[in-house]
Amino acid sequence: MNFSSKLLENAVAEFAKLPGVGQKTALRLVLHLLKQDKAEVERFSSTVSKLRNEIQFCAICHNISDQKVCEICASPKRDQSLICVVEDTRDVMAVENTNQYNGVYHVLGGLISPMDGVGPSDLEVDTLVERLNKNEAKEVIFALSATMEGDTTLFYLHKRLKHFNINISTIARGIAFGGELEYVDEITLGRSIATRVPYENSLSR
Amino acid sequence: MNFSSKLLENAVAEFAKLPGVGQKTALRLVLHLLKQDKAEVERFSSTVSKLRNEIQFCAICHNISDQKVCEICASPKRDQSLICVVEDTRDVMAVENTNQYNGVYHVLGGLISPMDGVGPSDLEVDTLVERLNKNEAKEVIFALSATMEGDTTLFYLHKRLKHFNINISTIARGIAFGGELEYVDEITLGRSIATRVPYENSLSR
Numbered sequence: 456m457n458f459s460s461k462l463l464e465n466a467v468a469e470f471a472k473l474p475g476v477g478q479k480t481a482l483r484l485v486l487h488l489l490k491q492d493k494a495e496v497e498r499f500s501s502t503v504s505k506l507r508n509e510i511q512f513c514a515i516c517h518n519i520s521d522q523k524v525c526e527i528c529a530s531p532k533r534d535q536s537l538i539c540v541v542e543d544t545r546d547v548m549a550v551e552n553t554n555q556y557n558g559v560y561h562v563l564g565g566l567i568s569p570m571d572g573v574g575p576s577d578l579e580v581d582t583l584v585e586r587l588n589k590n591e592a593k594e595v596i597f598a599l600s601a602t603m604e605g606d607t608t609l610f611y612l613h614k615r616l617k618h619f620n621i622n623i624s625t626i627a628r629g630i631a632f633g634g635e636l637e638y639v640d641e642i643t644l645g646r647s648i649a650t651r652v653p654y655e656n657s658l659s660r
Numbered sequence: 661m662n663f664s665s666k667l668l669e670n671a672v673a674e675f676a677k678l679p680g681v682g683q684k685t686a687l688r689l690v691l692h693l694l695k696q697d698k699a700e701v702e703r704f705s706s707t708v709s710k711l712r713n714e715i716q717f718c719a720i721c722h723n724i725s726d727q728k729v730c731e732i733c734a735s736p737k738r739d740q741s742l743i744c745v746v747e748d749t750r751d752v753m754a755v756e757n758t759n760q761y762n763g764v765y766h767v768l769g770g771l772i773s774p775m776d777g778v779g780p781s782d783l784e785v786d787t788l789v790e791r792l793n794k795n796e797a798k799e800v801i802f803a804l805s806a807t808m809e810g811d812t813t814l815f816y817l818h819k820r821l822k823h824f825n826i827n828i829s830t831i832a833r834g835i836a837f838g839g840e841l842e843y844v845d846e847i848t849l850g851r852s853i854a855t856r857v858p859y860e861n862s863l864s865r
Contacts, residue, residue, distance in 0.1 A: 457756055459749060460726045466711040469704045473689050482750060484678050488708065489715060489724070496712035499674045500705040503693065506671040507701035510694060519665045519694070526664070544664060545687060551662060 456482070515586070517562045517579045519544045527559055534558045536593040540583065540612065542566055542600065550598060558596070561586065566604035567611055575611060583612075587619050594622040601628055661687070720791070722767045722784045724749045732764055739763045741798040745788065745817065747771055747805065755803060763801070766791065771809035772816055780816060788817075792824050799827040806833055 456478055458464035463485065470481035488496050512518065513525035520526075527533055527547075537558025541547055542565060550556050563578045587595070595616060599605035609625065616623060629647040630639050639647075661683055663669035668690065675686035693701050717723065718730035725731075732738055732752075742763025746752055747770060755761050768783045792800070800821060804810035814830065821828055834852035835844050844852075 456753060459730055459732075459752065460715065460724045462711045462715055462726060463724050463749070465707050469707045472704075474692050475685070475688070480680070483680070485711065486748065486750070487679050488712060491712075493712055497709060499677075500709040502670050502674045503708075504702060504705035506667045506690065507693060507696075507698055510665065510667055519668050521665045521667060543691065544668070545691070547664065548661060 512562075516560045517564060517582065518547055518560060532557075536591055537596070538583075538586075538590075538592050538594070539596045539598050541598050542605075546598060558594075563608070566599065566602075567608045568604045569607075578608075580612065580615065584615060587616065587621065592619075592621055594624065597623070597625040599625070717767075721765045722769060722787065723752055723765060737762075741796055742801070743788075743791075743795075743797050743799070744801045744803050746803050747810075751803060763799075768813070771804065771807075772813045773809045774812075783813075785817065785820065789820060792821065792826070797824075797826055799829065802828070802830040804830075 456467075458467065466485045466488075467478065467481045470476055470484050471478050473481075476484070488499065511520055511523065513520040513528055514523055515528040516525060518525050518527070522529070528535075534557050538561050539550060539556060539558055540561045540563060541550065542563055544562060547560050547562060550560075561579065561583050563580070563583075565573050565578050567573060567575060567578065586592075597609050597612065599609055613623060628643070629650070630636070630643060636644070661672075663672065671690045671693075672683065672686045675681055675689050676683050678686075681689070693704065716725055716728065718725040718733055719728050720733040721730060723730050723732070727734070733740075739762050743766050744755060744761060744763055745766045745768060746755065747768055749767060752765050752767060755765075766784065766788050768785065768788075770778050770783050772778060772780060772783065791797075802814050802817065804814055818828060833848070834855070835841070835848065841849070
């Protein structure tokens, strides 16, 4: 694209680096910002800069937090012996939204993905092992995506943790509630027949 | 959504104000920025802030520019008596990319849209009239979108400009090159029959 201004070109290039944002979308976003008040745009840019400079991660679970120890880890109402291992803060939010979980979390900060050059040392794996060494945890629940990367991470973590005397579980996989059988993919359906559960256990609370 | 950090929540709220960006996309973009180096994020935020504070608009055509008068208006190779009226800088880029146009531009900065509260006074209409008063323009070409807003603007501008002794034209509307007849909408097809051109004129250069 031939831009009429270098400033415009630079801003579009910066926005186009964001995931899922191409040149045309970036230009649309930048032109939108240009139509806003200066104060509005200043707030946008300072919020972004402040976020990156002042953000903290909880010293225990490594979730994004404003304090040294996050609210969940600091809460006496939470069961500290139950640790749910997730990829990132979005998954913490998703589990919290269910209102079904009363334990604490451990945020890995990603999944093992050799294709993207992400290995165990890039994730909060050692800190999880350390935490289990110190803590009297009874159970670790893996709540990872049902993808290649999720399964690889699960396999690796299980190997690292199996010598601990704790229960290791993963969230149930199968057909989603409300899912119609004819639209379910073959792998999910096949596996959900193989891992069928007694009728009594299948009822949701 | 329940965020674990106020800084995160603020940043997501700022991104969610951008057009076409919802809360989930905003969170994805913010988490992407969090994974980048501090210097990288600093560059992003300062580029945005600099853009808004230092951007200039060409004093003649009102296109975004780094100088007081943009390259196109300042160029002696351009035909200053041919003015193409467009909505915004994206349209200038689109026309420039055709390599078929040698005149200059006038950027309105929007289209008349009563629904969005945009009237002629919000656009660069008076400056266009002024420009035609001063300038020895021979022709004004309207290159506006074929939408309700585009047509309204066209109708209004034609009324404002018709007393000038210049040619007023609009870009041709009809079936796009490569377009298959069966997929063309009825209005376009009906109009393109009504406004049919002699065979000799239909050949592209």
